[in-house]
Amino acid sequence: MTHPYRNVALAGAFNTAQARQLPGHTSLSIALEAARGVLKRTGCDRMAIDGVFGEMAYEVAYALGVGPVWTPMGGAAGGIVSILDAANAIAAGQCRCALLTAGGAGLFSAGAESTAPWTRPENEFVISSGMFTAMEFALIAQRHMAVYGTRPEHLAHVAATIRNQGSINPQATFSGKGPYTIEDVLASRMIADPFHLLDCSLNAEGGAALLLVDADMAADLALPPVWLLGGCVDHMGPSYRHPPSWDLRNGGNGEIPNGYVGRRAARKAFAMSGLSPADVDTCEFYDPFSFEIIRQFEAFEFCKEGEGGDFVMEMMGLDKRYPTTTDGGLLSFGHAGGTAQLLQRVVRGVEQIQGLCVSGQVEGAEVALCSNGGAGAMFNDVLLLGKDRP
Amino acid sequence: MSELHLPGPGVPLPRPTVISRPFWDGCAQERLMFQRCTHCGSAVFNPAPMCRHCGEAELVWEESAGRGTIYSWTVAWRPQHPAFPTPYAAAIIDLAEGYQMLANVGHCHSEDLVVGMAVRVFFVDIGEGMRLPCFAPISAAPG
Numbered sequence: 001m002t003h004p005y006r007n008v009a010l011a012g013a014f015n016t017a018q019a020r021q022l023p024g025h026t027s028l029s030i031a032l033e034a035a036r037g038v039l040k041r042t043g044c045d046r047m048a049i050d051g052v053f054g055e056m057a058y059e060v061a062y063a064l065g066v067g068p069v070w071t072p073m074g075g076a077a078g079g080i081v082s083i084l085d086a087a088n089a090i091a092a093g094q095c096r097c098a099l100l101t102a103g104g105a106g107l108f109s110a111g112a113e114s115t116a117p118w119t120r121p122e123n124e125f126v127i128s129s130g131m132f133t134a135m136e137f138a139l140i141a142q143r144h145m146a147v148y149g150t151r152p153e154h155l156a157h158v159a160a161t162i163r164n165q166g167s168i169n170p171q172a173t174f175s176g177k178g179p180y181t182i183e184d185v186l187a188s189r190m191i192a193d194p195f196h197l198l199d200c201s202l203n204a205e206g207g208a209a210l211l212l213v214d215a216d217m218a219a220d221l222a223l224p225p226v227w228l229l230g231g232c233v234d235h236m237g238p239s240y241r242h243p244p245s246w247d248l249r250n251g252g253n254g255e256i257p258n259g260y261v262g263r264r265a266a267r268k269a270f271a272m273s274g275l276s277p278a279d280v281d282t283c284e285f286y287d288p289f290s291f292e293i294i295r296q297f298e299a300f301e302f303c304k305e306g307e308g309g310d311f312v313m314e315m316m317g318l319d320k321r322y323p324t325t326t327d328g329g330l331l332s333f334g335h336a337g338g339t340a341q342l343l344q345r346v347v348r349g350v351e352q353i354q355g356l357c358v359s360g361q362v363e364g365a366e367v368a369l370c371s372n373g374g375a376g377a378m379f380n381d382v383l384l385l386g387k388d389r390p
Numbered sequence: 391m392s393e394l395h396l397p398g399p400g401v402p403l404p405r406p407t408v409i410s411r412p413f414w415d416g417c418a419q420e421r422l423m424f425q426r427c428t429h430c431g432s433a434v435f436n437p438a439p440m441c442r443h444c445g446e447a448e449l450v451w452e453e454s455a456g457r458g459t460i461y462s463w464t465v466a467w468r469p470q471h472p473a474f475p476t477p478y479a480a481a482i483i484d485l486a487e488g489y490q491m492l493a494n495v496g497h498c499h500s501e502d503l504v505v506g507m508a509v510r511v512f513f514v515d516i517g518e519g520m521r522l523p524c525f526a527p528i529s530a531a532p533g
Contacts, residue, residue: 124404124414125436128397128522129494130466130474138464139482146462146505190467193500242436243482243492245461252432252443 003390004272008087009218009225010385011211012042012354013347018173018206018334022105025205027338028059031103034207035064042211043222044097051095053082054102055339070095078102078339079372080381083346084231086212096214103207104337123241134192134200134289136244137376140259141194141291143246147306150294152194154309156185159199159290159331161317166328169359173204174332199290201330208336208343210350226353229367229390230272231383232265239377246375259295262371262380266300269384277302281365283322284349286342287329292374299380300369318360326352326360342372349385394465394479396496396524399517401473410437412451417521420513422456424489425449433489456511458485463495463503479503483525497526
């Protein structure tokens with residue numbers, strides 16, 4: 001059977017500058033800067049665009065002067081969900097050249113604001129309890145630690161490893177900050193047990209964009225195409241309203257609990273590609289909090305349930321079997337608001353396979369597994385990228 | 391040893407819906423209400439229009455005894471909102487009737503919290519006639 005995405009290529013990806021603040025920018029202006037960046041990098045004429053995806057699709061289409069174009073309903077969504085929407089539209093012939101762009105700027109105007117504003121709870125069952133994102137994700141991590149004996153040192157190893165990859169990345173918001181040891185992470189102030197400050201993602205501003213095209217168009221562009229080997233989306237419900245329980249299950253007793261949300265998606269992605277975790281060269285996992293890397297290695301079946309803590313100590317790192325979140329991720333590279341940080345995990349996967357990383361390049365990377373989301377938010381999406389056309 | 395703070399008047403207030411109103415009305419009378427499915431017998435919480443266990447929609451309200459155990463917990467040490475002095479704790483509680491709810495935990499110290507700890511409900515005034523269910527170790531819970 002022909003692979004569903006045989007004719008869908010990722011032509012290229014682009015990150016704008018990332019910083020704690022980008023004065024003079026709005027979310028739209030930085031998203032458009034990212035769009036212009038990916039068009040220039042791929043050598044694509046903007047008038048070829050006939051699909052615009054991402055959180056500001058309507059505004060982006062108008063501002064770029066393109067159209068009529070395919071846009072998602074409501075002009076919303078982003079990250080891996082939108083990449084798959086774009087890929088599906090290209091596979092169905094509804095568009096040939098899809099731009100996906102996102103950006104955040106001006107969101108952290110009050111100096112004291114350090115919680116991502118889109119995660120502030122308004123729901124009646126969390127609003128009066130003082131919940132914020134780190135607490136939601138802490139409830140997932142704490143349960144895993146109680147059931148499996150996962151230790152703060154395991155989490156701190158993840159945080160230090162990813163932050164140190166950001167430290168050596170000149171494009172990262174926290175470039176030059178570090179290096180950090182496990183002890184440094186454990187000595188940083190507590191935010192929400194078990195998360196210390198250095199276990200938590202940063203907040204920053206920036207933009208990111210991707211260009212998806214059909215295979216014929218890809219052959220005429222500037223960079224070697226990256227292929228979509230597989231991908232799928234897993235949600236358990238709305239984020240930050242219900243108790244983020246590890247054991248929340250479909251129908252009350254389904255096979256996969258919320259703690260392993262993403263497993264169904266990963267199985268689908270691997271099945272579509274004919275690959276397994278052993279084939280992955282770089283793990284560009286979403287890292288809103290350190291524990292989420294441990295959880296995803298278990299959810300995606302790189303290791304057995306409960307063994308993620310020991311697994312990351314032995315297997316995770318640029319010089320280990322599984323380089324992970326190699327640009328510094330949300331902990332150090334960027335967390336630009338809206339959905340840019342979702343897109344950036346895939347931007348990094350594309351750059352790894354195209355050999356364009358200015359730091360942390362995995363030699364000969366041919367397969368990248370990218371992800372979005374986490375169990376504190378009750379969703380986890382995966383995308384498997386490859387050098388070889390499926 | 392850090393005594394855990396609890397919500398009080400001044401915190402952002404819940405806005406009940408037509409579905410959840412019986413729960414909040416119960417809280418105002420210091421009664422912890424939940425729904426039960428008349429088809430499969432499952433306890434249902436948060437308040438819902440149908441049973442997520444069996445898919446049927448005949449739910450009735452019952453009162454919980456308000457006893458359970460801590461399923462998972464966290465203590466917030468970084469101020470999030472002026473109405474919430476730190477440290478304060480939130481936990482997922484396994485209620486004896488067979489459902490989970492998110493709630494603050496107090497009348498104990500941050501070091502006391504552990505998965506499996508037996509807790510009992512009590513209610514705190516959060517203003518405008520509303521009360522919020524919170525939990526405490528059984529020996530320490532007021533009322």
